[in-house]
Amino acid sequence: MSYATRQREVILGILRQASQPLTAQEIRERANQNRTGIGLATVYRALKIFMAQGEIAQVEIPGTAPCYEPTDRGHHHHFICQHCRQVFDVQGCVRDLEKLAPQDFQVERHDITLYGFCANCVEGHEQPETK
Amino acid sequence: MSYATRQREVILGILRQASQPLTAQEIRERANQNRTGIGLATVYRALKIFMAQGEIAQVEIPGTAPCYEPTDRGHHHHFICQHCRQVFDVQGCVRDLEKLAPQDFQVERHDITLYGFCANCVEGHEQPETK
DNA sequence: CCGAATACGATAATCGATTCTCAAATTCAG
DNA sequence: CTGAATTTGAGAATCGATTATCGTATTCGG
Numbered sequence: 001m002s003y004a005t006r007q008r009e010v011i012l013g014i015l016r017q018a019s020q021p022l023t024a025q026e027i028r029e030r031a032n033q034n035r036t037g038i039g040l041a042t043v044y045r046a047l048k049i050f051m052a053q054g055e056i057a058q059v060e061i062p063g064t065a066p067c068y069e070p071t072d073r074g075h076h077h078h079f080i081c082q083h084c085r086q087v088f089d090v091q092g093c094v095r096d097l098e099k100l101a102p103q104d105f106q107v108e109r110h111d112i113t114l115y116g117f118c119a120n121c122v123e124g125h126e127q128p129e130t131k
Numbered sequence: 132m133s134y135a136t137r138q139r140e141v142i143l144g145i146l147r148q149a150s151q152p153l154t155a156q157e158i159r160e161r162a163n164q165n166r167t168g169i170g171l172a173t174v175y176r177a178l179k180i181f182m183a184q185g186e187i188a189q190v191e192i193p194g195t196a197p198c199y200e201p202t203d204r205g206h207h208h209h210f211i212c213q214h215c216r217q218v219f220d221v222q223g224c225v226r227d228l229e230k231l232a233p234q235d236f237q238v239e240r241h242d243i244t245l246y247g248f249c250a251n252c253v254e255g256h257e258q259p260e261t262k
Numbered sequence: 263c264c265g266a267a268t269a270c271g272a273t274a275a276t277c278g279a280t281t282c283t284c285a286a287a288t289t290c291a292g
Numbered sequence: 293c294t295g296a297a298t299t300t301g302a303g304a305a306t307c308g309a310t311t312a313t314c315g316t317a318t319t320c321g322g
Contacts, residue, residue, distance in 0.1 A: 003289050003298055024279080039301040044280060060193025062242075065279070079232050082239065092231045097245065100223045101210050104250035108213065111193075111244045114228065119235035134268055134319050155309080170271040175310060196309070 002049065007031075007038050011046045012055065021059040021067030021078070021087050061087055061113065077112040083121035090114060133180065138162075138169050142177045143186065152190040152198030152209070152218050192218055192244065208243040214252035221245060 014030045015022060022030070024043045031038040047068055050056040059067040061080055067087055079088040090112075098107040145161045146153060153161070155174045162169040178199055181187040190198040192211055198218055210219040221243075229238040 001298090005288075005299065007300075037301070039303095040279095041281075041302080042300060045299080062191030062193065066193075077231065079236060079238075088233075088236075090231050090233075094225045094228065094231070096225065097243065100208065100221050100225070100243070101245050101247070102219075102221075102250065104253065105210060105219075105245075106248045106253050107210075107245050108247040110246065111242075112228065112231070113242045113244075114232050114236075114238050115241065116232070116239040117237045119233065122235065122237050132268090136269060136318070138270075168271070170273095171309095172272080172311075173270060176269080 007042050008046045008049070010038065011043060012050060015050075015056055015068060016070050018069070020089060021069035023065040023067050025065065027068070059087070077114070079114040079116065079118070081118040081121050082115055083117055086118060088118060138173050139177045139180070141169065142174060143181060146181075146187055146199060147201050149200070151220060152200035154196040154198050156196065158199070190218070208245070210245040210247065210249070212249035212252050213246055214248055217249060219249060 010031050011027055014027055018030075024040060024047060027047075028038055028040050028043050031043070047056065047058075051058065051068075054071055056068050057071045059069055059078060061067060061078060064080065064085065064087065069089075073089065074091075075093060077090045077093065079090045080086070081088070093112070097110050101107050141162050142158055145158055149161075155171060155178060158178075159169055159171050159174050162174070178187065178189075182189065182199075185202055187199050188202045190200055190209060192198065192209060195211065195216065195218065200220075204220065206224060208221045208224065210221045211217070212219070224243070228241050232238050
């Protein structure tokens, strides 16, 4: 009912090798760096299939196009660099988040997004400590 | 350089009276419930002006159109009902969020978004405790 | 009150993300 | 290998959010 194709392998491979969530565009660009053209439509078709299979998940970051990442990375959150706009994975979490919601509300899940400057962009922006 | 108009008063009033952040569409709908037509373009023009003045801020929620809320509500976060899709303000916060980021990263701000069912929608969905 | 500056409303235009279309290419069961 | 089912790529089409256009209406200093 579904064929295994070179393109889908490439797309899934790119997502797995990436250290950050990627947008559909970024996936296409990386796919085309090496081999021949993979169409954007194909990327979206593959993403839809992989999401249906639970292989990957969409990460929606305000102000950025939706990103995708493998689901096998466990519970984590994201850091967005205000300078280079890259999205980084952040391990770890905090407890007691559910307690923030009003009592009658039922919290199913949560997202934490940190904004700031990544290691590469810290220099020159908002110097951390002019020690 | 900028005229005070009935429309802008209405728009700002709606945002201030609302208990939740509102989308441009929602603002227009509420404005038109009572009086005569306020165009969507006018809503966007007013929002842009109020944001430039620091009166209101944009709240970007993945999967929802951008919302707007007054800036005088202090530090808080948001809860999105997975059923009715409404956005609720959540008071309070957690500490030590900065510690989640890698050491070389500089955290400037953060967003916490809770997802689940609001008080009105809990019944019938994922019953909390079939006690 | 007058008139220039500014804002309005309706709608068309734009924008970025995503989906659709369709002929050609690929996959894979037999 | 063969052919039916599926997928692909390129570009057109669509979608929702936002912005631009433009003739008319409103604001407000003098």
